[in-house]
Amino acid sequence: xxxxxxxxxxxxxxxxxxxxxxxxxxxxxxxxxxxxxxxxxxxxxxxxxxxxxxxxxxxxxxxxxxxxxxxxxxxxxxxxxxxxxxxxxxxxxxxxxxxxxxxxxxxxxxxxxxxxxxxxxxxxxxxxxxxxxxxxxxxxxxxxxxxxxxxxxxxxxxxxxxxxxxxxxxxxxxxxxxxxxxxxxxxxxxxxxxxxxxxxxxxxxxxxxxxxxxxxxxxxxxxxxxxx
Amino acid sequence: xxxxxxxxxxxxxxxxxxxxxxxxxxxxxxxxxxxxxxxxxxxxxxxxxxxxxxxxxxxxxxxxxxxxxxxxxxxxxxxxxxxxxxxxxxxxxxxxxxxxxxxxxxxxxxxxxxxxxxxxxxxxxxxxxxxxxxxxxxxxxxxxxxxxxxxxxxxxxxxxxxxxxxxxxxxxxxxxxxxxxxxxxxxxxx
Numbered sequence: 147x148x149x150x151x152x153x154x155x156x157x158x159x160x161x162x163x164x165x166x167x168x169x170x171x172x173x174x175x176x177x178x179x180x181x182x183x184x185x186x187x188x189x190x191x192x193x194x195x196x197x198x199x200x201x202x203x204x205x206x207x208x209x210x211x212x213x214x215x216x217x218x219x220x221x222x223x224x225x226x227x228x229x230x231x232x233x234x235x236x237x238x239x240x241x242x243x244x245x246x247x248x249x250x251x252x253x254x255x256x257x258x259x260x261x262x263x264x265x266x267x268x269x270x271x272x273x274x275x276x277x278x279x280x281x282x283x284x285x286x287x288x289x290x291x292x293x294x295x296x297x298x299x300x301x302x303x304x305x306x307x308x309x310x311x312x313x314x315x316x317x318x319x320x321x322x323x324x325x326x327x328x329x330x331x332x333x334x335x336x337x338x339x340x341x342x343x344x345x346x347x348x349x350x351x352x353x354x355x356x357x358x359x360x361x362x363x364x365x366x367x368x369x370x371x372x373x374x
Numbered sequence: 375x376x377x378x379x380x381x382x383x384x385x386x387x388x389x390x391x392x393x394x395x396x397x398x399x400x401x402x403x404x405x406x407x408x409x410x411x412x413x414x415x416x417x418x419x420x421x422x423x424x425x426x427x428x429x430x431x432x433x434x435x436x437x438x439x440x441x442x443x444x445x446x447x448x449x450x451x452x453x454x455x456x457x458x459x460x461x462x463x464x465x466x467x468x469x470x471x472x473x474x475x476x477x478x479x480x481x482x483x484x485x486x487x488x489x490x491x492x493x494x495x496x497x498x499x500x501x502x503x504x505x506x507x508x509x510x511x512x513x514x515x516x517x518x519x520x521x522x523x524x525x526x527x528x529x530x531x532x533x534x535x536x537x538x539x540x541x542x543x544x545x546x547x548x549x550x551x552x553x554x555x556x557x558x559x560x561x562x563x564x
Contacts, residue, residue, distance in 0.1 A: 169426045201423055230424065232529040233467045236474035237423050243470060268487075269494040276467075276526045283519060284465040343494060344487045351485040354432040366484065367435040368500055370449040 153221045153255060155194070160221035162188060162319075164197045165213070167227025167238030171199045176302040180263055181226040183309060184296070184316040193320065196220075200227075200241040213241060214248045222259045222319060223290065225281060228302075229266035233277050246288040260290035261319055263312075265302035269336045269343040273299065294325035300337050307332060378455040378563075379410040381504070383447070385461035385472025386417055392511050392546055393460055399552055400458065400509075404559070412450045416475040419443040423474060430481035436499060437481055444478035452482050454504040456562065457536075459527060463510040463543065466522030476530065483535060491532070498535045506531040507562045508541040509555070515545070538562055 154160050162185065168175035178197070185195060196216050202209040217223055223245075227238050234242070248254065262281035264274040274297035285292040296315050298308065311332035315325045336343070355365045382400060386393035397413055404411050420442045429439035438445055451457050461472045468476065484497040508527030512519060524541040531539040540562040544551045 169423055204423075228426065230426075230477045231473070231479070232526055232533060233473065235424065235426075236470045236477050239464060239467070239470040239473055243464065273493070273529075276522065276529050279522050280465045280467040280526070283467075283522065287465065340489060340494060344489065347487045347494075351432060354428070355435075358433045360432060360435060365432070365435045366499070367437075369436040370452050370482075371500060 153219075153257065155219070159192060159194050161194045161196060161216070161219050162222045162224060163213075163216045163220040164195065165200055165203075165223060165225045165227075165238070165241060166197060167200045167225060167235050167241075169201055169235065169237075171201070172197045175228075176265060177226040177228055177263070180265060180296075180298065180302055180304075180312065181224060183304070183312040184224065184226075184263060184319070187313055187316045188320045198241075200235070201237045203244070204237045204240045210244060214244065217245055217248070217258070218252075218254055220258055221322075222261065222293070224261050224263060224319070226263040227265075229264055229274055229277055232273070233280055242284045242288075246284065249288050254289075256289070258290050259293045259319075259322070260285040260288070261293040261315075261325060262295040263298075264295060265298040267301045269299050269338070269340055271297040271299040271334050271336070292324075293319060294330075296325060296329060296333055298333060300343065303337055305337055307335075308337065377410070379412065379453065380404055380456040380458060381447075381450045381454040382411065382413045382458040382460060383451075383472055383475055384413060384415045384417075385459070385469040385475075386415060387462055387469055387471065388417065390462050390511075393462060396509065396511065396544075396551070396555075397460055400460070400555060403552065403556060412454070414443075414447050414450070414475065415471075416443075416447070417471040419447075419475075421447075421474045421478065424477040424480070428485065431485035435481075438478055440478075444475060447475050448479050448481055451479060451504060452500055456507060456559070457504040458507045458509060459530075460509045461511070463512050463516075463519050463523050466519040467526050479534060483533075495533060496535075503535045503537065505562050506534075506536045506539040507558055508539065509558075510541070510543045512543060512545055 168177040203213040266273045315329045384397040486497040510523040520543045
């Protein structure tokens with residue numbers, strides 16, 4: 147399959163479009179950082195990169211058109227996003243809907259590949275499973291080639307094993323191959339014991355609150371209680 | 375006198391009025407049974423995307439830092455006995471318009487983590503949460519999307535700490551569907 151469906155520009159390079167679904171955008175988000183790790187093994191001699199922020203593509207007509215134009219030239223579209231209430235953040239869904247609608251009514255290239263990189267705030271990466279299936283369903287409906295996904299827990303925290311998994315996935319995607327099963331297994335293991343994540347996480351929330359002058363008691367506020 | 379309250383979140387898309395028809399059906403049915411009915415259509419409301427800032431947890435606990443219509447939706451949801459997520463099924467999941475409201479419901483739970491059903495989830499902020507009825511509309515039968523939608527509503531409800539969840543998928547508002555919805559409401563409130 148390698149090379150069989152490659153789409154290149156006049157310089158012989160392929161294009162990967164990274165669609166960032168985090169509200170924090172391309173510069174500041176963990177989602178974008180993780181995508182950079184996946185793309186680490188994409189040779190600059192063979193691949194060009196373009197990055198689009200889903201929120202900008204939804205609110206700005208110019209970015210919307212740029213997203214669609216880039217997707218028409220892409221060999222690979224990589225969606226990288228945090229998990230919001232078990233699925234994609236709303237603007238990411240809107241951006242995917244725009245791609246699907248565009249492909250439904252315009253003459254668009256075949257053999258465009260699509261992969262997803264998901265991260266959630268819970269310890270266990272498997273919280274991302276339903277969202278990954280949503281991404282796969284989009285891929286099928288949009289006529290894209292589904293290359294699989296990467297699912298991270300622990301708010302996208304990385305260690306050596308996780309980075310190796312992301313690099314293995316990137317190496318496969320750069321070779322026009324689907325994310326291999328070994329990546330699902332490598333990324334699927336939580337990075338710490340559950341008790342430690344809960345203890346450390348709860349400590350972290352109290353510390354963040356304290357920085358804002360919010361006490362542990364204030365943090366339990368119920369502003370919408372008792373008004374019925 | 376039924377003193378129960380239901381909030382219907384209508385995730386209708388501009389290009390598809392089936393959700394509006396179904397929302398009207400549901401509203402009338404529940405109203406006839408003396409429910410207090412609140413209907414929100416996020417598509418026609420001012421709802422900014424969630425900023426992912428966690429301000430609703432660590433700056434203004436329990437309330438989103440963005441002052442728009444999503445605050446009222448969160449208030450209505452947690453003060454209800456039942457919330458209905460009504461949506462055209464999009465890629466097996468929620469429409470972006472419904473999701474824009476759902477993304478802004480996280481002030482209703484606490485930032486703290488706990489073990490729930492063998493996984494890490496957030497701790498409850500309130501003593502009680504509404505039951506959930508998920509209603510998805512498809513243009514044609516699609517078992518894969520139906521199953522995915524049901525799994526998604528189940529997972530969302532677990533994360534929002536709802537005590538019970540029922541999911542139905544249909545293709546258009548008909549008499550059969552109306553009867554089916556009545557059964558679904560009975561089932562979820564039982």
